[in-house]
Amino acid sequence: MSTLLIYNGTVLTMNEQNEVYTPGYLYIKHDQIVEVGPWPVNEEEGRHLLQTERQIDAGGKAIIPGLINGHTHLFQTFLRGVSDDYSLSDWLRQVIWPGSIAMEAEDFYLAALIGCIENLKSGATYIMDHHYVHTYEENTEGVLRAMLETGIRGHLARGGVDLSYEPKLREEEEQIFARTDSLLDRWQGNGSGRIEIAMGPLNLYGCSRPFLERAARFSQDRNLITHIHVAETSDQIENTLARFGLRNLELVEAVGMLGPKTQVVHGIWLDDGELELLAKYHASVIHCPVSNMYLASGVARVPEMLSAGINVALGTDGPGSNNCQDNLEVLKFTACLHKVHHLDSTLLPAMKILEMATRGGAKAMGREQDLGTLESGKKADIVIIDMQKAHIAPVHRVSSALVYNANGNDVHTVLVNGQIVVDQGRCTFVDEEEIIKRAQARVDRLRDQLAKEYPVYGIRE
Numbered sequence: 290m291s292t293l294l295i296y297n298g299t300v301l302t303m304n305e306q307n308e309v310y311t312p313g314y315l316y317i318k319h320d321q322i323v324e325v326g327p328w329p330v331n332e333e334e335g336r337h338l339l340q341t342e343r344q345i346d347a348g349g350k351a352i353i354p355g356l357i358n359g360h361t362h363l364f365q366t367f368l369r370g371v372s373d374d375y376s377l378s379d380w381l382r383q384v385i386w387p388g389s390i391a392m393e394a395e396d397f398y399l400a401a402l403i404g405c406i407e408n409l410k411s412g413a414t415y416i417m418d419h420h421y422v423h424t425y426e427e428n429t430e431g432v433l434r435a436m437l438e439t440g441i442r443g444h445l446a447r448g449g450v451d452l453s454y455e456p457k458l459r460e461e462e463e464q465i466f467a468r469t470d471s472l473l474d475r476w477q478g479n480g481s482g483r484i485e486i487a488m489g490p491l492n493l494y495g496c497s498r499p500f501l502e503r504a505a506r507f508s509q510d511r512n513l514i515t516h517i518h519v520a521e522t523s524d525q526i527e528n529t530l531a532r533f534g535l536r537n538l539e540l541v542e543a544v545g546m547l548g549p550k551t552q553v554v555h556g557i558w559l560d561d562g563e564l565e566l567l568a569k570y571h572a573s574v575i576h577c578p579v580s581n582m583y584l585a586s587g588v589a590r591v592p593e594m595l596s597a598g599i600n601v602a603l604g605t606d607g608p609g610s611n612n613c614q615d616n617l618e619v620l621k622f623t624a625c626l627h628k629v630h631h632l633d634s635t636l637l638p639a640m641k642i643l644e645m646a647t648r649g650g651a652k653a654m655g656r657e658q659d660l661g662t663l664e665s666g667k668k669a670d671i672v673i674i675d676m677q678k679a680h681i682a683p684v685h686r687v688s689s690a691l692v693y694n695a696n697g698n699d700v701h702t703v704l705v706n707g708q709i710v711v712d713q714g715r716c717t718f719v720d721e722e723e724i725i726k727r728a729q730a731r732v733d734r735l736r737d738q739l740a741k742e743y744p745v746y747g748i749r750e
Contacts, residue, residue, distance in 0.1 A: 291318060291319055291342060292316075292317065292318050292340075292341040292342050292343075293316075293317040293341055293342065293343050293344070293345070293669075293704075293707070294314065294315070294316055294317075294338050294339070294341040294343070294344045294345070295314060295315045295317070295344075295345045295347050295352060295671070295673065296312070296313075296314035296315075296328045296329075296338070296344065296345070296346065296347065297312045297314070297328055297346050297347050297348040298312060298313065298347025298348060298349070298350040298351060298352045298673065299311045299312060299313065299350070299351050299352065299676075299687045300312075300313030300314070300315065300325060300352045300663060301351060301352065301353045301354075301643065301663070301687060301688065301691075302325060302354075302662055302663045302664060303353065303354050303643060303644065303647045303648055303661065303662045303663065304662045304663070304664050307640055307644075309687070309688075310325070310326060310327045310328070311687070312327070312328045312347075312348070313325065313326060313327055313328050313352070314326060314327075314328040314330070314338070315352065315663060315669075315671065316337075316338055316341070317669045317671075317704070317707055318707075319707055320481070320668055320669055320706040320707035320708075321666060321667065321668060321669055321707065322663060322664065322665055322666065322667050322668075322669050322671075323665060324338075324665060325663050325664060325665060345673070345702060347673050349675065349676055349677040350673050350674060350675050350676055350677075350701060351673070351674045351676055351687050351690075351691060351695075352663070352671060352672070352673050352674075353412075353643070353647070353663070353671075353672050353674065353691070354647045354648075354651075354660070354661055354662055354663050354667075354670065354671065354672070355412070355413065355414025355415060355442075355647075355660070355670035355671060355672050355703070355704075355705065356411075356412045356413045356414065356415075356603075356616045356617070356646045356647060356650070356672065357413065357414070357415040357416075357417075357602060357603075357646065357647065357649075357650025357651060357653075357654065357660070357661070358408055358413040358415065358416045358417065358603075358604055358605055358614065358616055358650075359417050359552065359554075359573075359575035359576075359602035359603060359604040359650050359653055359654075360417055360419060360516070360552075360554050360575040360577055360604030360605070360606055361404065361408070361416055361417070361418055361419070361604060361605050361606060361607050361608070361614055362418065362419055362420070362421075362606070362607030362608075362609065363400060363401040363404035363405065363416075363418045363420070363432055363435070363607075364389060364392065364396075364397050364400045364401065364404075364420065364422055364428075364432070364607075365385070365400070365404075365607035365608045365609035365610075366400045366401075366403045366404045366407070366608045366614075366728075367388065367392060367396055367399075367400040367728070367731070367732055367735065368384060368385060368388040368389070368608075368609045369608040369609055369611070369612040369613070370612050371384045371388065371609075371745060371746060372384055372745040372748065373583075373612075375584075376584065376585070377521065377522055377584045377586060378524070380584065380609075380610065381455075382455075383743060383745055384609065384743075384745065385609055386455040386457075386458065387739055387742070387743050387746075388735070388739065388746075389422045389424070389458070390422075390424060390455070390457050390458070391735055391738055391739055392422070392424070392735065393425065394425040394427040394428055394431060395431070395731070396731050396735070397422070397425075397427075397428040397429075397431040397432060398431030398432070398434060398435055399724065399727055399728045399731060400728065401418070401431060401432040401434075401435035401436070402435040402438070402439065402719065402724050402728075403724060403725065403728055404416075404418075404435070404608065404614060405435050405436055405439035405441045405443070406439060406716050406719065406721055406724070407608075407613065407614045407615075407697075408441060408605075408614050408616065409439060409440070409441055409703050409705075409710055409711050409716060410697055410700055410703075410711055410714070410716065411613075411614065411615040411616045411617055411618070411696070411697025411700060412616045412617050412672045412674065412697065412700050412703070413441075413614075413616040414441065414442055414670040414671075414672065414703060414704075414705045415441070415442040415443070415444070415650065415654065415656075415660065415670065416436075416441060416442070416443050416444070417444045417445075417446060417487070417516060417552070417575070417604070417654070418432060418436075418443060418444070418445050418446065419446045419448050419489050419491070419516055419518075419554070419607075420432050420445055420446065420447065420448055420489070421448025421449060421450070421458070421489065421491045422458060423449070423458075423460060423468070424457065424458070426468075429445070429447065429468075429472065432445060433445055433472075433476050433479075433484060436480070436483070436484055437479060437480045437483070437484060438718060438719055439710070439716065439718050439719055440483075440705050440706075440708060440710035440717075440718040441483070441705060441710070442483045442670065442705050442706070443483065443484055443485075444484075444485045444486075444487055444514070444654065445472070445476075445484075445485070445486055445487065446486075446487040446488065446489030446514070446516035447465075447468070447469045447472055447486060447487070447488065447489050448489040448490070448491045449465040449489070449490065449491060450490070450491045450492070450495030450496055451465065451495075451496060451497055451500045452495055452496055452497045452500070453494060453495050454491075454494075454495040459495075462499075462500050462503065465500075466503065466507055469486065469488065469507070472486045473486050473511065481706055482706075483705065483706060486513065487508075487513050487514040487515065487516050487552075488504055488507055488508040488511075488513045488514070488515045488516070489515070489516045489517065490504045490515070490517050491517070491518060492517065492518040492519075492521075492525070493517070493518075493519065493525065493528070493529055493537055493540055493541070494525055494528040494529070498533065498540075498544060501540070501541075501544040501546060502544045502545060504544075504546065505544050505545040505546035506545070508546070508550065509545075509548075512550075513550065514550045514551075514552060514654065514655065515546055515548075515550060515551050515552065516552040516554065516575075517541070517546070517551075517552070517553070517554060518554045518555060519537045519538060519541060519553045519554060519555060519556055519559075520536075520537040520538065520553075520555060520556050520557055520558040520559050520563070521554075521555040521557055521558075521581075521586050522557070522558065522586050522587070523558050523587070525537060525558070526558050536559075536560065536562075536563060537558070537559070537563070538553070538556075538559055538563035538566050538567070539562075539563065539566070541553070542566055542570070547566060547570045547572055548570050548571070548572065549570065549571040549572065549655075550655060551570065551572040551573070552572070552573050552574075552575050552602075552653055553567065553572055553573065553574045553575065554574075554575045554577070554604070555574075555575070555576075555577060555581065555586070555589065556574045556575075556576075556589055556590075556594075557581060557586055557587040557588065557589045558587060559589075559590065564590065564593060564594060564597055564599065565597075567594065567597075567599045568597045568598055568599050571600070572599075572600075573599075573600040573601070573602055573649075573652065573653035574589070574591075574594055574599060574600070574601045574602070575601075575602050575603070575604045575653065576589050576591055576601050576602070576603055576604065576623065576645070577603075577604045577605065577606035577619075578603075578619065578622045578623045578626045579605065579606065579611045579618070579619060579622050580605070580606030580607075580610040580611055581626075582622070582626065583610050583611060583612075584610055588626060588627070588630045591623075591627055591637070592627055592631065592636050592637065595641070600649055600652050600653060601645050601649055602645060602646075602649040602650040602652070602653040603616075603619050603620075603623060603645050603646045603649070603650065604619075605619055613697075615696055615697040616646070616697065617674075617691070617695050617696050617697050617699070617700070618696050618697065619646070620642050620643070620646060620691065620692040621692055621693050623637065623642050623645070624636075624637050624639070624642050624692055624693070639686070639688040639689045639691070639692040639693070640688050642692050643688060643691065643692065647661045647662065648661040648662060649661075668706060668707075669704050669705075669706065669707035670704060670705050670706070671702075671703070671704040672700060672702070672703050672704075673700075673701045673702040673703075674691065674695055674699050674700055674701060675699050675700075675701045676690060676695070676699070678699055680694055681694040681695055681699065698714075700714065701713060701714060
C-alpha cells in the first residue's frame with residue numbers, strides 16, 4: 290500500500306509539545322507519515338487526502354505512536370503460568386531452566402510467533418527480545434523468523450553467559466561472539482530495516498569480568514546496543530560486591546559497558562551514586578513493573594530517575610514473569626505502582642507514562658529521529674485503539690483513558706513501516722488460530738515430558 294489516510298480519531302502525537310488533535314488525521318505514504326493535523330481540512334487543500342488507496346475512519350478511536358516493548362523473552366510464552374508464587378531464583382530453577390532446556394528448536398519459533406502476535410495485538414510495534422537460550426543453533430534464527438513473518442519491528446539482544454548459571458545454558462566465550470557476528474551478517478537490517486541485533490550479556494552474576502569487557506568492546510566496535518539485566522534483586526548487588534568490590538552499575542562502568550547505547554534492564558536496587566552514573570553516561574533504564582511485582586523483586590526508583598534526566602522506557606518482561614505481554618496493561622501498572630509506593634497520587638501523570646512507552650522507548654533504541662512520535666517524516670508505526678467500549682467510554686481525557694482503562698483487547702489497527710499488520714483486531718501476516726493450535730500441542734508434550742522430574746509441570750488445576 291503506497292498511500293493511506295487515517296482520519297476522524299483523536300491523534301496523540303506524543304511530540305515535544307504533546308499536541309493532541311481532536312479529531313485529527315494522518316496521511317501516510319509508503320512507510321512514512323507525510324502529514325498530521327486537525328480534521329477536517331480545507332476541501333481544496335485536502336483533495337489529495339481523499340485520493341488515497343485506503344482510508345480508515347477512526348471515529349471514536351485514539352491514534353498513538355506504536356508502543357515500544359523495551360524488554361521481553363519471547364520463548365517464555367511456552368512457560369507462562371506453569372507456576373506462580375516463586376522467588377526469582379526458585380522460579381528460574383524450577384520453571385524456566387528445565388522448561389527452556391526441554392524445548393526444541395521448533396518450539397522457540399512457535400513461542401516467538403505467539404509472542405510477536407501478542408505484542409502487536411496489545412499495541413507494541415517494536416520489541417527488544419533478550420534471547421539467551423541456545424540449546425540448538427536454530428533457536429535464535431527461529432525467533433528472528435517469527436519477527437520477520439509477523440511484521441513486527443524486532444530487535445534481538447543475543448544473550449549469553451560464560452560463568453555460573455545453569456550449566457546447560459552456559460556457552461564458551463568464542464561461540465557467543467562468533468555467533469553474534471554471524472547474526473549481524475545475516476539479519477541486521479532484514480525485513481526492510483525492521484530487524485536489528487544487539488549485544489545482550491544476560492546478567493552480571495553469570496558473566497566473568499573478561500567476558501563483560503570483551504562484550505563492551507564488541508558493542509562499541511560494531512555500534513550496537515548493549516542490553517543487560519542489572520540490579521534486579523538485592524542478592525545481585527551482594528554478588529558483585531563480593532566478587533569485585535563493586536555495586537552492579539559500578540561494575541558495568543568499570544568494564545567499559547556504560548554509555549548512551551546501554552540499556553539497563555530493571556535497575557531496581559541502584560543507589561544514588563549509580564543513578565548519577567546513569568545520568569552521566571546517558572544510559573537508558575528499561576522498567577518492567579509487572580514482572581518486578583510478580584517476582585517481588587522491588588520497586589525501581591523511576592520518579593527519581595526521571596527527575597535526574599535519566600531516560601526510562603517500559604517493558605513487559607518475559608511472559609514467564611508477567612504472565613502476559615499486554616503493553617497497554619503495563620501503562621496502568623507503572624502509574625499505580627509508583628503512586629502507592631510513594632504514597633503520592635500526583636506522581637507520573639498519564640502523559641508522562643505514555644511518553645515513557647513511546648518517546649522513551651524510541652530514545653532507548655537510538656531511534657528518536659524516526660520513531661516514538663506521530664510527526665511528518667517519522668516511520669508509520671501507528672496504533673489505533675477503540676475507545677467506544679463499556680470499560681472505557683464515556684471519555685473525558687483520552688490520555689487518562691489509555692493509561693487507566695484500555696487493554697490489549699481494545700487495539701483495533703496496527704501499522705508497522707506503513708503496513709497494516711493488525712486489522713480490526715486480527716493479525717494480517719500470519720494465521721493466529723493455526724499457530725496457537727500447533728503451539729498448544731507442543732506444550733502439552735513438553736509438560737508430559739517434564740512432569741515426572743519437575744512436579745510443578747504436572748499440576749493441571
